[in-house]
Amino acid sequence: MVICTHGHVDHIGNLAMFSTGCPNKLMIVGCDIAQSPDRFLAHDFRSGIAYELDEFVRIVHTPGHSSDDVTVLVRTSSGPLFEAMKAEGESEITVAVAGDLFESEADFNADGDAQWMSRSANSEVQTDQRKRILHKSQAVVPGHGPAFRVKPEFQRSVSVEEM
Numbered sequence: 001m002v003i004c005t006h007g008h009v010d011h012i013g014n015l016a017m018f019s020t021g022c023p024n025k026l027m028i029v030g031c032d033i034a035q036s037p038d039r040f041l042a043h044d045f046r047s048g049i050a051y052e053l054d055e056f057v058r059i060v061h062t063p064g065h066s067s068d069d070v071t072v073l074v075r076t077s078s079g080p081l082f083e084a085m086k087a088e089g090e091s092e093i094t095v096a097v098a099g100d101l102f103e104s105e106a107d108f109n110a111d112g113d114a115q116w117m118s119r120s121a122n123s124e125v126q127t128d129q130r131k132r133i134l135h136k137s138q139a140v141v142p143g144h145g146p147a148f149r150v151k152p153e154f155q156r157s158v159s160v161e162e163m
Helices: 015-019 080-085 112-117 123-136 152-156
Strands: 002-004 027-029 032-036 039-041 057-061 070-076 093-099 139-142
Touching (some): 015 027, 112 123
Antiparallel strands (some): 032 039
16 A cells, blocks of 8 residues: 655655555555556545544545645554654554645744745645644654654644634
C-alpha cells in the first residue's frame, strides 16, 4: 500500500516504482484510490467520510494546501515513534501523517504562519483543518521535517467549541 498525502511532485516522485511486482496494491494519492492502473475505487472524501483501512488506520480529507490533501491518522501503542512521542501515562497515541498540512514544527514559531500560508491554496480552509488535526492527534509527521509532539499550547490556540 502506498499513500501520498497530495499530488505535488515533492511527495509523489518515483511513485511508479511501487507498482512493480505488486498486483494487489492499493495506491492513494490525495482523494484518488486505485487498485491498479485502470481500477479506481469510489470514496467520497470531500463529504468528510474517512477511509478506514482497519481499526487503527484511517484517512481523512484535509484540504487547504491543495484541494485534495489527505491526512493518515494512525492509532498506535508501540514502536519507536510511539515511545518517542507518548506523554507519561499514555497507553496509545494517534499520529497524524499530515503531508503539507503542516510544513514542520517551525510552523508554530513566530514567523511560521508566513511560511506555510505562502504555499497554501486556501489558507483559511487549511487553518481549520490544522486545528481539527491538532485536536485529533498527539503527534504529527509533517511534510518537511521530523515528527513532532502536539504540545498543549498548539491545541490551546483554538478550542474544540470553535471548530
